[in-house]
Amino acid sequence: MSESDRKVPVDKLRWVCDPSVFTFNSTSDISGLEGSIGQQRALTSIDFGLGMSSHGFNLYLAGEPGTGRSTTIESMLRKRTMDSPPPPDWCYVNNFETPDSPLAISLPAGKGAEFADDMQELLDYVRSNIPAVLESKEYESDRVSIIEQYQERNGEIFSQLEQDATEQGFALQRTVSGLVIVPQKEGRNYTQEEYEGLDKDERERMDGVGRELTEKLNDALRQVRENEKGLRDDLARLDRELGISAIGHHLDPLKEKYAGFQKVLHYLESVQEDLLLNLEDFKPQTPPPQIPGLKLPRQEPTFERYEVNVVVENDPDSGAPIIFESNPTYNNLFGRIENVMQMGGVATTNFTLIKAGALHRANGGYLIVDAREVLLNPFAWESLKRCIRNSEIRIEDVLEQYRFMTVVSLKPEPIPLHAKIIMIGSLWIYHLLFYLDPDYRKFFKVRADFDSRIHRTPEVLQDYALFVAAHCRKEGLLPFSPSGVAALLEYAARQVEDQERLTTQFMELSDTIREASFWASRGGGQVVDRKWVRKTIDEKIYRSNRIEERIQEYLADGTILCDIDGAVVGQINGLSVLTMADYSFGRPSRVTARVSLGRAGMVNIEREVKLSGPIHDKGMLILTGFLRGRFGNDKPLSFSASICFEQSYEGIEGDSASSTELYALLSALSGLPIRQGIAVTGSVNQHGQVQPIGGVNQKIEGFFALCKAKGLTGSQGVMVPSINERNLMLNDEVVEAVEAGRFHIWSVSTIDQGIEILTGVPAGEPGADGRYPEGSVNFLVDRRLREMMESMHRFAVEEKEAAKLEAPKGDPA
CATH class of the missing domain: 3.30.230.10 (Ribosomal Protein S5; domain 2)
Structure with missing residues (x-):
């Protein structure tokens, strides 16, 4: 074959896209792209991974940046969740038995805020009505009647004791140390000299009587203490009956409303019991004593323990949530417990300061994170695996294990996890995790591979035109003519150096579309045609080829x-x-x-x-x-x-x-x-x-x-x-x-x-x-x-002969 036969024909030096394959006048005449371009392998993998409900079938979207991984998964999830039921709301409430461990309550979507409003309404009612009832004449009359009954009983006990003591020559007297029995003489107490002047038998009789009376006094005091306990019980019973009558008709409807939620009913019972045990908190508080020159704040009782912290609220009219967490730090993923600084720099917290993380918001739906960002943030990756392994979201203070001293904090009840985790990253990170982390393959069993190039087919060419149309419409750019789309497709083929394939680096293509629209607008064009796409490419090269031009100058001048x-x-x-x-x-x-x-x-x-x-x-x-x-x-x-x-x-x-x-x-x-x-x-x-x-x-x-x-x-x-x-x-x-x-x-x-x-x-x-x-x-x-x-052989022979001639006689050589 001759040299000319080895020359590559001109028509094989590049692929030229024929603008006539497009039937529109400009991309403004066609609709936008729905779905993704090519990537059938990745789409099949995603569909499989989303359909698998078994444990561990989370997804890893592998590919180069700009290949449409985020756009594709978002589009597929939007379609998938359109008709899916919304997940429940989640609330944290006070645990009256163990305040350090707030309770997690699940309610249907939209009911969480409603439950919080109901509890706030109950609290407002109690705070306004309980003090009024406690200050009512009927309550005061009943309270006085109970107190008077017990006072009368105590009076009778001491009256009988005083009578017995008087009959036997003794008197009941109150001293600094309490009530005592003392002997009497002519209406007065015995002096020490008079007592010592009595004969022995009289003193012994008097001492015996004193002991008997003292025992009766002790019995009387015991009865008084029992009466005081009974008084407190009766007063508490009065308050309880008052509280039940005051809040029962408002709390009973809530119990009926949430009859199907056992955890809510148990919580309402705890709220009622706590209200009845702490009715004193609703009474008007006396102001604290003031120190001259220093005004102390008035200490009011707090009623936060009756509030409801709605950490996750879902829309009942939308489907499963789709959460993109762009900054997957530990707190952003798994939630946090905030603290409030008090006077003196002391930090306090309670269950109302529990904040949800991305996993909470994505529960019942889908969480999408960047693999590299998760691995870079301390504690995030290990904690994410722990959540997937245990199928629960636990809010913890991650730094607690590194402190020298234990700090009192909350231990909220964990929330069950039912979410599909989707990580987006490079194929290199996928292989690193697969081989270096033995747990990874247990929890991310589905890989969706996004290729950086796809085969050029007539259908793909039309899809690229729809992509251009959608991008121009979304960002308000000038539309592309068929020749402009054709030039962009040729650039897409140039990017992968293949006449039969096109790049899927849509980030690069999107930038080219934006720049072409810019140059066309500056040049007064109404549409972007081949001329403006070519100018865009030339301008890109010009902005970056300074080193190339310098090397070409050195080559040209020798x-x-x-x-x-x-x-x-x-x-x-x-x-x-x-x-x-x-x-x-x-x-x-x-x-x-x-x-x-x-x-x-x-x-x-x-x-x-x-x-x-x-x-x-x-x-x-x-x-x-x-x-x-x-x-x-x-x-x-x-x-x-x-x-x-x-x-x-x-x-x-x-x-x-x-x-x-x-x-x-x-x-x-x-x-x-x-x-x-x-x-x-x-x-x-x-x-x-x-x-x-x-x-x-x-x-x-x-x-x-x-x-x-x-x-x-x-x-x-x-x-x-x-x-x-x-x-x-x-x-x-x-x-x-x-x-x-x-x-x-x-x-x-x-x-x-x-x-x-x-x-x-x-x-x-x-x-x-x-x-x-x-x-x-x-x-x-x-x-x-x-x-x-x-020549080498001849030189070797000649060198050997020369060596023999030069060797001295007797030399073995």
Whole structure:
């Protein structure tokens, strides 16, 4: 096949989208996109994961940023939850038995706030009516009657005791230490001298009577204490009856209203009991004593314990919640217990300060988080796994285990978890979690893989047009014409370097749509056509290609040596790609090879100075395998060769230059010069087959820019692997130059095809005797290797003979 037959036809240099495939005048005439574009594999996985209700079937959406992961899952969930029942509301209430452990109560959607209002109404009623009842004449009359009854009983007890004491010459008197029985004489107490002046028998009689009376006094005091207890009980019973009559007719309707909720009924019973036990709190409070110059606040009893803290409130008219948590910190995910600073810096809290997290709001629905953010936030990942494992949401003070001193805090009752967790992240994070975290595969069993490219089909083209229409309508941008959409699709194909596929990096496409609308508006356009899309792409390049232009200047003025004309032995132009953040460009580089006698074999200068990576080193070793397989079957290979990227001062990686290096080596061995107007790219295997590489468009355009700067001669071009033909999406300038015959693109599948184009000499196929045709490239290489082998053998013999002649007599040598 001749050199011209290896040229890539102009129609294969890029895919051109025909605007006639679109039937609209502008995207304003069509509806927006519903759903996603392509990604059938991911959609199937998501549908399966959302349908599985078994434990652990949570989802991980893997893919590159901008591939529509968030938009797709949101769209699917909106459709799925449209007709689904809303989850219940959740409230925290006071636990009257254990105040440190607030109770969690579940109510149907919308009933949580209603229950809170009912309890607030009850509290308002109690606070306004209980004091009025306690101050009523009827209550005061009953209270006075009970007190008077007990006072009368106590009076009778002491009256009888006083009568007994008087009859026996004693009196009941009150002292500082209490009531005592003292003997009397003539209406007065005995003096100490009078008592001691009594005879023994009289004193003993008097002492015995005193003891009996003292026992009666003790009995009387016991009866009085029992009466006081009975008084308190009767007063409490009066208050209880009063409280029941006052709040019962208001609390009973609540019990009927929430009859189907046992936990609520139990709570209402606790509220009633606590109200009845603390009726004193509703009485008017006396002001505290004031200190001159210091006004103390009046201490009012708090009734927060009767309030309802609605932590999750769902709309009864909407479906299951869909929660995107953009900042998945521990508190934002699992809730928190807030504190209030009091006077003196003391922090206090109660169940009304419990705040819900994203998991609470997503309970009964779906929680979507970014995998990287979850892993970066302390405690978030481990706590999330614990919630999934135990199927409950527990609000805890995560720092408690790290404190030296235990701080009194609340332990709210955990809430059952029934939510589907969806993490969005890169495939790299997925693999890290899968292999490094043994629990991960238990809890996230479904992976939805979003591809960064999709096959180009007529249906996909129409979907992209709908995507453009939806984006323009949503952001108020200028509509696109069919030619504008076609140019955008060509740009989408260029992004993935494939004539049969389109990029799914919708973030990049969205930015391009916005920028094209901007330039069209500035230019006075009413629609965005191909001209404005092309200007957008050119402007993007211009904003980022300063380094590329500087390198092109060095190449053009000869600072960086790179010939584009003539022919040189052992010298060739290779192509590499430099990436500067979001911009990549091709850079031509001179590759040289020198060959000499020796046994060192291939010497990679980059490797010797540690400027090459392992993949590049592998490519160099493949060259040795190729030479041995082709030329070492009938002779040992004895040579030394050095290969170098000239004027390269940074690291080199990749094997895309291995075919280039092999061409330079074959030229150096054969003595045939290589055309300097041709740049080469492509990797090679040990059989001499040229393999595909990446960045083919940037490499071609980089060499074309150099040739254009130095002057196009019509014989210049780039040689690429045949497999890379489908990856060609060259810019308009290169395509026009190829069409005009001022530049050329060749494609080859073997080293032999490439060396023929570079040298103009046939590569040569081995005959039946294994020899190559005389004058062919392979013949010249084989002959040179044989000559070098023979020269090495001859030098070895001569050195051995010389050593014998120089050896002194008697020397065993």
